Amino acid sequence: MTNTSIEPLAVTFTSDRRLVGDDARALRRPPRVSGPQSVHRLRRGVYTRAHEWASADDRTRHLTRMVAVAGTRRDDVVFVGISAAAVWGLPVIGAWPQAVEALAGPRSGVRSKNGVDWHHWSVPDDEIEAVGPWLVTSVARTLSDIARHSPFVSAVAALDHGLKATVTASDGSVHQGAEKEELLDGLRADENARGRARALAAISFADPLAESPGESLSRVQIHRLGFAPPLLQSRVERGDGGSDHPDFEWERAYGEFDGFAKYARPEYTQGRPAAEIVWNEKRREDRLRKHGKAVARWTWEDAWNPPRLRSILLAAGVEQTRRAAFSPDAFGEWVVNA
Template sequence: MTTTTVERAGTLAIDQRSVGDACRWPRRAAENGRSAPVRRAGNAHVHDWPSANERTQHLMEMLAVAGARRDDLVFVGASAAAVWGLPIVGAWPPAVEALAGARSVTRTGWLAGALARRAVTWHHRSVPDEDLELVGPWMVTSLDRTLSDLARRAPFVTAVAALDHGLKPAVRSTDGDVFCGADREELLDRVRRDEGARGRAKALAAISFADALSGSPGESLSRVQIHRLGFAAPLLQSRVEHDDGDADYPDFEWEGTYGEFDGFAKYSRDECGGGDGPADIVWQERRREDRLRMHGKAVARWTWEDAWNPPRLRSILMTAGVRPVRPAAFSPDAFGEWVVNA
């Protein structure tokens, strides 16, 4: 097995042979009594999403930074999102994000200074204790605070994908613990109460647009692009019953068209459960599409590559009979940068 090494400031190196184990390390710490009680969500269904390599790399960098600091380091923003298991659609921020304040370590010495310059984006703001939570060994901003921070600071596409996931009845943290999801109205109230207007309008728009019925980060991206392209908002995960009593749940539905987002993960062997291989999954998807067409509607299918390409996605939808209802409009932050130290 290939060994991956993370180096920061020329001296700190962590051998991450098992940092696919980065997701299991918090559980080991919890078993050693270092975690606070968790809020369980009973038997609520947790929706999985395919982990990206960048997320694992970000967790590795967090481990490297945490290894050089004391236990009171507080992770915020995308770093907190990584611990909460929230998806980040688009580019991750270029550095680990941590809180610089009373709860964080005073940076002294050459190594700490180099870490601050090269590995950590320090956020200079006050976070009350009620907005902090111990998740496994990680001290992070609460789920609500993390989502509202992303809504303010992240590109709109990124914020919506995280919110779609965070608004579900339950979310699963990095180490597999299950927590209650966020409440939309509480998030809106939080943003309205927060001091400072920077990012408030965008945050309110993202929270209002978010939909827990969105089944995956790729579907979240697709919804944002569909909206920006001027198409009507589709129904999500509608129930389509067949004569034999079975039912399908297409990702999107318009008056004359079903829409299906195809993520590549479900065709990989690791994602194919129940003994089904990729060829079986493709065959099942084709049969599902045939069943949907029997209801007299066209079926539009697209991939990640299509969803990131607005003209291509527009062509796919229009070929399937979906028509825009308003002019297309793309905001400047469609593929924008993260707001640093907001």
């Protein structure tokens, strides 16, 4: 199995430097030149190497900020929301937030500042778990919170992933995913009405058959554009006794989302060169066309662009069954209608 763990960057605490007699002031002085010794300040008294920070992805940066926060608090920190999602390996569509999200408790007077959004939520002990070095809300509770508070498309991407049989946490450990009915039952029983309608919509729409955040985004856009709902990962028989599984299938067309990960990330490439993957994709598309349907292909850029995705699907013969929820605004940008 491919190791998909994502580790935070190594950090240095000035308090640790002082304990062993080192001069911590050198960390706070701007370096004369850039290079391996340059540091990036995460928060007061916490630093990481600047060149590693510059090349890190957003999720790694978020986890590193969490290390900085946890290491400068006297009490244990329970991470919630997007920060818990980072630990559980749940995807986020859009930018990861600059501030980490942590649990303050319902009666605490602590205020959000210094890179921490403190949430005054009531979370039962049985909804808090230890995952590696982290204390986080459970998969189910994290998904429910994201469904309440995140934009619909990002919530759907996290739910599509978290509703699978298993999820792989940032430390590489494998855990059981949540179940849709469990989330829906929890929302119905919760007396807190804030965000409930939004959460119900996202959870009801979620489908663990979506295999990537790009497919989740595409499905949301397809729905908003008024196209017929597709089948996901349907089974299409091959002449050699095997089967192909297109990302989307309609009455007259198949749909394929082409994300960069398919050609670059180890968990997808399995050691194969990109040229081999491209060739296999072409052969797969040829096999699908033999079933008498068109094949529509699109990328992240297409999925983010409603009129472009609409044109691609219409050209492939996908049927629009209702009025689109998108419309151009005064600046010509397509927006979701209220």
